[in-house]
Amino acid sequence: RQENASGNACQLFTELDIFNQQKWPKVYLKCENLQNTGSFKIRGVSTQFAAAKDHFATAGQDTADLQLVTMSAGNYGRSYAYAAKSLGLTATVLMPDTAPDNRARMLQSFGLQVERMPSALLMEGIKKHEEAGKVFMHPFDDINLIAGHASLGLEILEDVPEVDVIAVCC
Numbered sequence: 001r002q003e004n005a006s007g008n009a010c011q012l013f014t015e016l017d018i019f020n021q022q023k024w025p026k027v028y029l030k031c032e033n034l035q036n037t038g039s040f041k042i043r044g045v046s047t048q049f050a051a052a053k054d055h056f057a058t059a060g061q062d063t064a065d066l067q068l069v070t071m072s073a074g075n076y077g078r079s080y081a082y083a084a085k086s087l088g089l090t091a092t093v094l095m096p097d098t099a100p101d102n103r104a105r106m107l108q109s110f111g112l113q114v115e116r117m118p119s120a121l122l123m124e125g126i127k128k129h130e131e132a133g134k135v136f137m138h139p140f141d142d143i144n145l146i147a148g149h150a151s152l153g154l155e156i157l158e159d160v161p162e163v164d165v166i167a168v169c170c
Helices: 015-022 041-058 073-088 101-109 119-131 143-159
Strands: 067-071 090-096 113-117
Touching: 041 073, 041 143, 067 073, 067 101, 067 119, 073 090, 073 101, 090 119, 101 113, 113 119
Parallel strands: 067 090, 090 113
Antiparallel strands: none
């Protein structure tokens, strides 16, 4: 047992025996860690990329010319890299210089250009890339990204319409 910030005890289920003692009638697991990128983030990124491609095409531009830029050192960056490579898009990730080197190498392994800089300069770096014609893919504040993430909840409700509780790890 462990106490949270408000002093309430919460049970951590680190062993199956403890989990089974709860006497819940049914428990369903949606293992988003088994996605190609290891998290649910690919859901949002794929929706975000599709919207960017549609917008580009609607503007009469060739989607093959679409160039993207984002900022990330986490799971968003990994999903962004995976999607960009899968779609054959040119993409850049701006990363805080405090991020571990292995994160930059991992993103580069997908064929992305990685630029490291102090966190305080990330938005300035994004603006420079936008001025050069790249489309900024926001790593969290984007309605298409959020809608893609929400597809997880819709799938749960389709599979288990009478669900009582959904616990989400993010």
